[in-house]
Amino acid sequence: MPIISSVGKCFFCNVEYKKAGISKHLNTHLAKENKGEGNKTSFHIRIDYDPSMAGFFFLNLWVDGDSYLSDIDDFLRKIWLECCGHMSAFTNAKDGERYSMYEINDMESDMDDCMNSAIKNIFTKGTKLKYEYDSGNTTTLILKVLERLPVEVPGGIILLSRNEPLEIMCEVCKSAPAVTMCTTCYDPNTFCTKCAKKHAMKCEDFEEYSSLPVVNSPRMGICAYYGGTIDNQRDGVFVKK
């Protein structure tokens, strides 16, 4: 996929910034929120898709210090990852400590206790964690704590920015945005609506099971991922300007 740029809008002023510049920009807003309320704590966290893969996907989150790792896990599943309830785990890059959980129907009783520690007891500025969803077809993310702020976050987690839908084009006609992909074919495997119809005629897999939608997530095209359940307006196919 010849993607050239990744940009995200600022939660505070709605201006668009490049992937590399948005964190610094958000920090200038957060510095103004930095009023000091005694015992409150929150963190500005940057989440990137495995940099060894095409690292165009990112999230910037503002998370209250009383949140649990399981709250971040839950958020990541809702916006980027959940397909069929796979296991997930955080690993601290510094000491190798691992926090894992199974997402199953009866979460309360089976949740790993480690996921239930408040992040203010784990995070400090500079903390780096690896996050893995699904031990089979693993999606790996890197979390970095950019700032620690002495204020609380209303609602627990605020999405400060995420990459806008990437410019993924149909690999057949190269003129329309891709809306679907075939998980058993290579080159081409992303299609616009028109070219997808033609592909279905010559690819039996595609017609039966191997078609997945193009969505704004690093889990796109993996397992049975059909898109997120929150922030849906930014989860779709990119729109040509």
Ligand SMILES: [Zn+2]
């Ligand atoms: Zn701004």
Ligand SMILES: [Zn+2]
């Ligand atoms: Zn799955």
Ligand SMILES: [Zn+2]
């Ligand atoms: Zn096409």
Ligand SMILES: [Zn+2]
């Ligand atoms: Zn195919």
